[in-house]
Amino acid sequence: MKAAVITFPGSNCDRDLAVALSQAGADVTRIWHKDDALPDGIDLVAVPGGFSFGDYLRCGAIAAQSPIAGALRAHAERGGYMIGICNGFQVLTELGVLPGALMRNTGLTFLCKPATLRVETRDSAFTAGYAAGQVITVPVAHHDGNYQIAPEGLEALRAEDRVAFTYAPAVNGSVADIAGVLSANRRVLGMMPHPERAADPATGGTDGAALFRGLVQGLATA
């Protein structure tokens, strides 16, 4: 399975994400945002966390105008797999690849702590490595993680079983405690918590590892 990790100026989780994917068995290529195309044969595009372009305008808004942006949108439109973590989730909403928006946390502070998440669906390559309803601990580190979507959008996410993870208890004011959502074709996941920071015992937890393992195994057999 071939994965491309995208780096923007200000990304700071790109290496961790590349390591987590490699440790799960992916063949990982690193891509600089100024490239305007993806290499041939990429199965998964991974958009990492961080502070792309200093979080100016809105988090992810400038990254979504980068030279690589068109290739990312095209990858999603042709049914390619994508994961956006934290700032990566913000970039995917700014690209229009995922619905909704990430707003300032209700407490108006930067939150950096372990969060407990509930796996709401295992019907995706990203969540197939978990049990439905499983509670996992994965760190959050954001000031704009408050997921919001209009009522009809929330209704569609629920009706189509596209809420991947929720916070339990609440963390940042997200509507319905949403921590991660899937695209309509279930091949794009955006999530604010950082599974790549919980994928190796050396960094204090391994609850994120099943996401990368399930993904790599699922795509290898897809």
Ligand SMILES: NC(=O)CC[C@H](N)C(=O)O
């Ligand atoms: N760790 C991150 O990716 C930070 C995300 C984003 N820049 C925020 O603070 O909301």
